[in-house]
Amino acid sequence: MDQYILGIDIGTTSVKVCIVNTSKDNTVEALHNKDTQSNVPSDTGPGGNKQDVFTIVSAINLCVSKLPKQLLQKVGKIGICGQMHGVMFWNNDEKQKAWEMVGKERNVRFDVVKERVSALYTWQDNRCDTDFLATLPPPQSHIRISTGFGSATIFWMARNKPHKLEKYNCSGTIMDFVISVLCNLEKPVTSNQNAASWGYFNCSTNEWNIDILAEAGFPIHLLPQVKEVGQIAGYLVDNWHSIPKGTPVGVSCGDIQCSILSTLESPYDAVLNISTSAQIGFIAKGYVPPTGPPLKSTDGYFPYFNKQFIAVAASLNGGNTLATFVKTLQQWTLELGFSVPQSKVWEKILVLGEDDNSISDLRIIPTCLGERHSPDRTASIENIHVGNIGLGQVFRSLCRGLVENLHSMMPKEILQRQQITRLVGNGSGLSRNKVLQKEVQHLYELPLVFTKGGDACKGAAMSQALP
Incomplete structure (x- = not known):
């Protein structure tokens, strides 16, 4: 029996989606992609690198809508990967929801409410220079902390623009946000792959360095919950471009890992x-x-x-x-x-x-x-x-x-x-x-x-x- 899975890659410059038939040697049955052109001017000058979340999510909606409806109706799971290290912020308050559902039955799309989300601070962001990184505590992790890593960017925001963080109670990668939207999650969920890409994550215990971060004044309430890659993050809250409501959505993966998975023979x-x-x-x-x-x-x-x-x-x-x-x-x-x-x-x-x-x-x-x-x-x-x-x-x-x-x-x-x-x-x-x-x-x-x-x-x- 054919088994169809929707794959989404939220890249730095484009979004690509496909439907894979896993019962037929992972054959790609349909594919669509779109350049996002989502870069926006940074408020920190040439060192910053930001992207517009509304534009990225619009590109995802468009790409999925272009896939054959007869295949979308048969999708049994959704897997999402994308650009690692980056971070964005949002609020999950029911009265101030960061997204809304638009459209008719079996053709719903999710739109971002621009003023209720931050920009995506990408892996290319260089606001954390060498001097700033030297002020951060050593992580209990085998992975070094670097500029562009989510934890470093949050540290910088907490010290330099705390008023911006006060507006939000959630953070995650762009993939984690999209999964939160699709599944209407109260608390964002990420994978150990993307948590590791942020820094201050112990891969041996699969836990954030909570004590180290808290002592250094890091807003730990913003950290997403972590699950092992391969686990389910949630279930589609409504019919989305003909994909049935209740379809399981896996926790976010890293784009490098997914690229290697699909390439290695x-x-x-x-x-x-x-x-x-x-x-x-x-x-x-x-x-x-x-x-x-x-x-x-x-x-x-x-x-x-x-x-x-x-x-x-x-x-x-x-x-x-x-x-x-x-x-x-x-x-x-x-x-x-x-x-x-x-x-x-x-x-x-x-x-x-x-x-x-x-x-x-x-x-x-x-x-x-x-x-x-x-x-x-x-x-x-x-x-x-x-x-x-x-x-x-x-x-x-x-x-x-x-x-x-x-x-x-x-x-x-x-x-x-x-x-x-x-x-x-x-x-x-x-x-x-x-x-x-x-x-x-x-x-x-x-x-x-x-x-x-x-x-x-x-x-x-x-x-x-x-x-």
Whole structure:
């Protein structure tokens, strides 16, 4: 008998949804996606990074409504994943509900009441600089606290803008909020995957560092309840775009975990994802998190599925850095009096970068967005001379620099010790860029393949069918 599960991925730049038939080898029966264009100006200047929650939820409603009604009516579970680390706030007071149901029977959608929710402070938020992070108490966790982590952002808000927090009594990731809306939850629920991504969460005991946080003046009443990934967060409170009322909704998952789940074909694969940011990860067989304070390393171990952990090196610099380069070229041409679409810029530099003549000794350190282990790091260019400043050479060097930066966080020797035999590519930033692909294979000395998996929304659906 066919079993249909709806998977939703709330990404940094887009929303993607799919219906997976888990009784037929996890076949994707329907798929839809939409760019959210949800970024809003930050009240802290260039260091902040915020997104509009109303716009994101509207994109989710639209994507789900575009799926075939005959399949939506057969959905038996809903799995939701998305961008980790970020945090938003809302109030669950019945008289001041942060959402409302709109529409007719069997075609209900949930709309956000803008003035009753905060913005989403994303993983790209850099308001917590090195000096501020140094004032925070050491966590009882193997995961270091970094800027962009939900707990760090809440600490910053509590100390710098307490009046904003006073308006709310709930917090969570954007996925936790959406689940609260769909299930009309009184108290938000998150998974151990997303709790770990906030920091101050002990993965050995599956508990927040309540005593440490309370002593430091953290508003612990805002913390969501934590359940193990795979458990049910709640049940659909009404018919939603033809999905039946009462359909179980799983607790939120991390997008990296779901991407790996849908991509891996062997325990000896490592997944390399380059989209907005960049990550490389693999299942850390036999890993047990230490109980002491976090280790100073550039890779991290996060909860996966079935009580396993994944080793992940996550760079803040990926497709976003390449996009910044393209926008800069476009702006330069505009200042020279010409208007060139970004698509044309991409088309040209990808062709130029593939040419063997683009290989040069120019070195670009592309960390213009910093890194979690080094938030104050900037980008730089070395070894410039008249023979290596062609456009193709610069682009090729930029791509090589991105891969070198990721390799510095997770060298090929680590993969060798884990007996990894190939890299499975994921993310449009990698799949559409053969220049990046060449640099990956050159540096890691492993085959790079692209499989039929890769969508985090598919992984979100698959997570709800795990034993």
